[in-house]
Amino acid sequence: MNSSTFTKIYPKNEPLGDEAKKAVIDTIIEQHMDTPGATMVVLNELQSAIGFISENMQEYVANRLHIPYSRVHGVVSFYSFFTTTPRGKHTVKFCMGTACYVGGTPALIEKTKQLLGVEPGETTKDGNITFEVCRCVGACSQAPVVVIDEDVIGRVRPNKLPQILKPVQDNVE
């Protein structure tokens, strides 16, 4: 174990610098460190528990799993679900699978750009909503589909978007 990692002073916003979050991270790592193929399992759980996997977290995982940092980093950068920076409180994801594409997703994206004032891949300035385009979510019979946080909403029409987005736009907390 590389002890210097543990005494490192972390910048603000760094989950490892937050005691509660660090505890969560440690629990996840300890729970899976002996599982074959632990890297993916740990990273997947960190992504969903913390919301992103910072470079410090990648380094920490590498140390605790006794694998090179480059391996962890290589895995994180390969998979599109892993993100290295914090995301908005909410995510609004538009499906760009075949059925949704022919069903009208491109128009929805244009409308959403206007409504949120950001491009796909970006987060609104207040940090509230991350706007994304994704692959087929498997709800093709209801194309076009938007996924807001965990909710799948089908047959979306552009003129319904203001109404659909309002709850997350209002819920800034």
Place this chain on the structure above:
Amino acid sequence: MKYYRSHVLVCVDPSCLKKGAHDVMDALQDELVAQGLIDEVQVLETSRIGGCDDGPELMVYPEGVHYSSLTPDDMAYLVEEHFLKGRVAQKFVTEEKSFIDEELSAPTSKEIRVVLRNCGKIDPENIEDYLAEDGYQALGKVLTELSPEQVIDEVLRSGLRGRGGAGFPTGKKWQFARSSKGSPKYVICNADEGDPGAFMNRRVIEGDPHAVIEGMIIAAYAIGASQGYVYCRAEYPIAVKTLRIAIEQARNLGLLGKNILGSDFSFDLEVRMGAGAFVCGEETALMASIEGQRGEPRPRPPFPAVKGLFGKPSNINNVETYANIPQIIFRGADWYASMGTEKSKGTKTFALAGDVRHTGLIEIPFGLTLREIVYDVGGGIKDDKKFKAIQTGGPMGGCLPEAYLDLPVDYEALTQAGSMMGSGGLVIMDEETCMVDIARFFMDFTQDESCGKCTPCRVGTRRLLEILERICNGKGEIQDLDTLEQLCSEIKQDSLCGLGQGAPTPVISTLKHFRDEYIEHIVNKRCPAKVCKALIRYEIIDGVCTGCTVCARNCPVNAISGERRTTHVIDPEVCIRCGICMQVCNFNAIEIN
């Protein structure tokens, strides 16, 4: 000002109007007069309150009750119930259609449900439900009556072929894994289902998880494996959760774990999640991913049966392949082989999506024609438009035109036609789809999902995309078609894995079947389907436009101007050709030129 206690909003969109929305409205007014309520209830016209699928429809406020599928004759009852007696007229209330119902309706006469037999019928979170449907009977039979060789023999005789796309005979695959030396051995279920437009595997796992688990246990017994993994894509959180519950329940009943059902056979199962990489559906990439590495394909041979997960002999099959196994063992190989065509036995699930009337899951015996699928099972093209193409096989498959509709669906026939079976996503496209744009769309997908390990795929798909974009933008040249063909054959031949080898198929198939459309784009700078943005213009028709301002309020870039009640105008310099104005205009006053 009058005070109304209720407001009724009647949808008067074109499709509701066609179904008689105005007659319903008139009848409603008459009935309100007759029952003396006309001063209390106001009737207004509106647009798009539901989806017009079940029109005519209306909403009553302040209660917010949504009634649909109405006829003028229903009004007397509705007015009496709702406005006089103050009760919601349940029989017209739009059900909150859940996911499940929309996806899987009652089978049509051409369907046979083997894999989907329990979906929607049993509670997937209760193993007792599965047991009541003869669940785990096949496993019991296998453990008490059959040797591993006999199990493999039965699967061989059933003619079952892999449902993940390539159609390799499942029994043969199991034979290889059984005869392979090494231990431990692994059984893997491929639940990555990355093809856009496909959701059969998700539905099977969410609706009947034990069928997949039972199939995997039987496979493990047949090849001699002690550990199994289900690799499920991260986009399917509910499937992952359902599977975990099912595994736990099976373990509690002694169906997984040590000494299954008191035998000396032990096997356990774990779910692993992907993280959003399409290429991980490829078997060697999938195994690399379970091992905790980047999901890059490896050269084959060695095949997984010899050197698979963690370097050990492994058997990998698709969700649907495993879900067939318990039925094959329980009802016998002969029963299974009695369905389908000579070389493709049994049934196959498909997901119908796109411009077909009934989207959702179907399960049919192999050998039905595409026409039967689209028209008899799928109900034909939506809004009575014309059929243009059917896309089979996902991003590595092709688009087939009308002339191929009488093709019987099996592995060989689809491949010969220049497409492929793939996992079973069928996207139906109507006359308003541009095939050059579709080719560009798929190339955008594969180019983005290429893992980048080998050059023909990484660089080749990017070049294909550039050329296709150029053609869509009206900047193509006629030689581009030869370049496309040349590139396609190189990528196909020289790529390491199925992603690169299959990536050119959408281009090859559209070039073959829709060449005229490419030529129109290149020579006349026209997009016949009116899709490619650089080649079209949205215009408002003077005289038809009522000046209702709806389009102007919905345009995302404020390209539309005009006073209320006067004809509106679109500024082509500002317009980004998103088509929203056309979708929202209730008067069909917008056209594409």
